[in-house]
Amino acid sequence: MKSSTFHPTTGTKNQQEITLMDPSAELLAEANRCVACGLCLPHCPTYRLTLSEADSPRGRIALMSGVANARIPMNARYVQHMDRCLTCRACERVCPNNVAYGRLIDQARTMIQANVQARAANDGGEGRSRQGRLRHFLERVLIAHPARFDMLRPFVRLVIKSRLLAMLLRLNILKKHALIQSQWFLTRRHLPGHFWRTSYPAKGRPRGAVALFLGCVTRVIDMETLLSALTVLNRLGYTVHVPRAQTCCGALYQHAGLADEAAALARRNHQAFAGLDIQAILSTASGCGAQLVDVAAQSPAHATAVPVMDIHQFLAGQDWSGIHFAPLQRKVAVHEACTLRNVLRASNHLYPLLARVPGLEIQALAGNDQCCGAAGTYYLDQPEFANALLDDKLQAIEQANPDYLVTANVGCALHMANGLLKEGKNIEVLHPVTLLARQMRIL
Template identity: 55%
Template sequence: MHTKDDSLIKPSRSSLLAEANRCVSCGLCLPHCPTYRLTLSEADSPRGRIAMINGVVSQRIPMNARFAEHIDRCLTCRACEVACPNHVAYGRLIDEARDMMAVSLSDLPEEVVVRKKNWFKNLLERVFIDKTKRFDLVRPLIYLFQKVGLQEKLQQASNVKRTKLGLLLSKLPLIRFPFHGWQEIYPAIGRKRGEVALFLGCVARLVDVETNISAIFVLNHLGYTVHVPYAQTCCGALYQHSGRITKAAYLIEQNRKAFAGLNIKVIISTASGCGAHLVESCSQNQMENFSAPIVDINQFLAEQDWSEVKIKALSKKVVVHDPCSMRNVLRSSIYPYRLLAHIPGIELIELAGNSFCCGAAGTYFLDQPEIAESLLNDKMAALAQSAEASYLATTNIGCLLHLASGLRNQGKKVEVLHPVTLLARQIGIQ
């Protein structure tokens, strides 16, 4: 029998309960929640999930597979935090709830089934995400795999098509810069303004090398020497949002050590998902801060003096997608527009429905494919309203891959890219 006696609540969960109790169930979050909008189920709303977390921590309701289902459906887009008048830290609540689930549900038969279904994702994390330098080694192999047509054949194979592997292959773009290697220092060009460091990320090292190359190119032309520490690794966001908080903290510490000792102004992140996680990790008291502030590249570049940099005109229509991490966590969604506005002749359009998640959400597209595809379809419909758009710009690697796959499936020729990539092209990157 469950009890409401607070003395039985573990001390490690008392702060979780206190945060959950700050929710006054006003319901202002409901219209902003993507899963509630799709299911119209109170259990799939922020208010409903907080109530369930409160009940589990207070031992009034059991933690079971049904509870896990509704918690796992959350995209962690955190649009609810922006709407919440009481500023409830919903992101922390959902992460810690998943941490509880990882421990408490381990012996349930339903959880055993779920873990078996997730073996492929877990394998990828162990082999690559923890050791991001391996992406540099495997990139040429995947490039050759694609060049000889094996990706397409494997993707169409009947025993692969409807699996997580098939879904992952559908998101994998054509590899560019397959043989690119990273230097530890890229010297400034012209008048030197200072030194910065670049956080490469993990998945981007495989499928979006162009964004990081472009970032270095633009920073160098603005007069910044760029450091790329060899020892850096994954930011840990994928682990944090799946409830493996200890593992995420370990990766943050590894990165803190990798960037220590550099004489730099800032540590720049090109992926807003990585940047948001690094910034929030620095704001927590349980670990030492990085040696320099973490700054999203759009914000850093938008605030620079561009008078000495020549930028070619681009008379094209560019639709801008706001990732949830940029809009709801960093609260910096204005900066990509300000950055792209430096390109003469450009026409910038905000993608309709930008306040809603695209469905990528880290590995969410693998874990909840039906919801992820439904949200992606909404983005494709919104983009169709922007006639004759040449580019779709977004600042997060997961969103970029997800949106690009939707456009490929529809046979659309709109290129999806990071704002800094488009800017680098107009400055003259080869």
């Protein structure tokens, strides 16, 4: 849920309290596992920005516990501190007691969302601003039904080719919103009027079959990554299934406190992939992959019969004999998305895969343990914090001075590409699998 009642720059706030939900036994049980050692603090991006205990994992857990026990009110300041969390889960990676902070922050937001909706119902309102209602409409109409994006993509391609967005931005007719500024990123992408087939047969010696999870944002603005994944998997000998009934992974809903909506999407995805004779379900966007893996771990009823894997993890275990890569005398900086690093724990696979390309100079981006600020819709909801974190990434990119920046999450790619545009840097931001597909050859 977006909190619009507190402005970090001015410090103004609305202390109106929200009616308290019954305490969550699961939240309290997990919160009590935190021993308040503080090892997480230096790894938390928002704590590093504010140096406020309330903006640290330890502080937020204490606040959650206080609200669940009715010791403190669930007011706007509480909501503010929950909203500021990026859900990067860097704290989980270093926690000696393995506290499931990701589940805690989701549960806290679910309680907030339920209370906001209950209060709105009592007041006879909708509980959302005009912007919030528009966003909810788009989520319900498009994100929850991502196949509709296939119909939208030709329109997006037409708008970009007409350079309408660029002209409106130059004339300042449109507000310079982070999402609108993504037109630079989009012009770099291959946006075919492509409608998905249900199956793409293997080329060469067959090795098996997998399914590809498309996601919602990727399938409309970053088709090149998905088509690159098809190319690589087919050439490795895998038939790729793309079930039409698949939908959004549910991460945007889950992290906004809309647990019921996220669960409904999980059920639809479970049904979509059920019955396929496959070895794995592969995701190219680490944010989607993390959500699907979390669903399988936390809700066995919604788990698929085969494992969900990040595509890099799957590719790392393959036999690449018979395939070679054209040399590329370029430098690539590797950004490790938080979901790939902290949740899927698969960022280590990026480097040996890229090393298959002869001549490629590979460098880990400095500060990969810190979030870039994208964090789903965070860079739209919390631009001040998101841009502060982005500045650190832009400095690291400038120091690396690469020809390419690779990242495994589309939201991170959008956010950093926008930042590079503002800096006047002509550095292509792309997915690691796209770089592999471009250089891939068959002997």
